[in-house]
Amino acid sequence: MLGYDDTELLIEKINQWYGYDFSGYARASLRRRIEGFFLKNKFSSYSSMELSLAQDPACFTRFVEEITVNVTEMFRDPGFYRALREKILPVLATYPFIRIWHAGCSTGEEVYSMAILLSEASLLHKSILYATDVNQAVLEKARTGIFAGASMQQYSENYMLSGGQKDFSSYYTANYNSAKFAPWLGERIIFSSHNLVADSSFNEFQLILCRNVLIYFDKQLQVKVLQLFDKSLDSLGFLALGSKESIRFSGIADRYRQVDPKEKIWRKSR
Numbered sequence: 001m002l003g004y005d006d007t008e009l010l011i012e013k014i015n016q017w018y019g020y021d022f023s024g025y026a027r028a029s030l031r032r033r034i035e036g037f038f039l040k041n042k043f044s045s046y047s048s049m050e051l052s053l054a055q056d057p058a059c060f061t062r063f064v065e066e067i068t069v070n071v072t073e074m075f076r077d078p079g080f081y082r083a084l085r086e087k088i089l090p091v092l093a094t095y096p097f098i099r100i101w102h103a104g105c106s107t108g109e110e111v112y113s114m115a116i117l118l119s120e121a122s123l124l125h126k127s128i129l130y131a132t133d134v135n136q137a138v139l140e141k142a143r144t145g146i147f148a149g150a151s152m153q154q155y156s157e158n159y160m161l162s163g164g165q166k167d168f169s170s171y172y173t174a175n176y177n178s179a180k181f182a183p184w185l186g187e188r189i190i191f192s193s194h195n196l197v198a199d200s201s202f203n204e205f206q207l208i209l210c211r212n213v214l215i216y217f218d219k220q221l222q223v224k225v226l227q228l229f230d231k232s233l234d235s236l237g238f239l240a241l242g243s244k245e246s247i248r249f250s251g252i253a254d255r256y257r258q259v260d261p262k263e264k265i266w267r268k269s270r
């Protein structure tokens with residue numbers, strides 16, 4: 001078991017060695033993930049793990065992959081996607097050009113769901129979707145547009161519950177145990193590396209989605225990231241968070257109003 005001091009020291013050293021600052025990650029889950037990394041890699045002792053991390057950048061890359069939680073799915077929380085379809089896309093449709101940022105996109109299921117929504121609203125051609133994550137391995141997977149075949153039934157149900165009316169399987173080609181999504185869906189998506197802890201704003205967006213990412217951060221880091229989103233949003237832009245996340249107590253809340261009473265979507269006011 002990693003002690004409190006061990007964890008804090010490791011976080012500090014990793015920041016010195018690689019410039020990755022995990023000090024704002026919620027401690028209980030961070031410590032569990034570090035322990036998971038230790039066991040998975042069968043280190044003989046805590047100091048041998050530290051030595052490998054210090055000397056081997058590939059080991060550090062695996063560490064980042066293990067520390068970040070990458071669980072995701074297509075049309076996750078279908079009610080959220082229904083609200084996007086019914087309340088947000090009609091507003092975005094009035095813009096000549098739509099820029100969307102998926103921060104913490106994981107393996108891409110969320111941004112592909114958005115591409116489907118946009119295409120069904122005839123908006124994909126004038127949209128650009130930036131999908132970013134700190135974990136290089138998930139980005140590489142996301143770029144393939146290939147998802148687990150076994151998940152398709154669940155995703156198809158989610159899609160229909162979100163208000164989708166097409167045959168969901170028309171969006172992909174099934175192959176053994178995988179599903180490859182149509183390349184045209186990915187044409188408006190730019191996948192790139194971005195660390196919410198350290199990197200700055202890189203564009204101005206009409207919609208930012210950062211779902212199920214802030215729950216892994218402590219309050220202070222949540223506030224910092226929400227301020228980054230505030231800076232990156234158009235004057236009337238939308239911000240969407242995960243079901244357990246909120247902008248309350250973040251200092252930006254007074255400039256936003258919740259668009260849907262049930263879903264975590266806010267609109268910035270002038």
Ligand SMILES: C[S@@+](CC[C@H](N)C(=O)[O-])C[C@H]1O[C@@H](n2cnc3c(N)ncnc32)[C@H](O)[C@@H]1O
Nearest residue numbers: 068071072104106133134135195196197211212
């Ligand atoms: C649980 S997934 C959420 C995926 C998707 N947004 C969803 O709701 O289905 C959290 C993602 O946040 C990413 N993440 C964690 N820390 C990050 C950071 N500092 N900067 C950018 N992304 C980060 C993880 O790599 C992971 O892919």
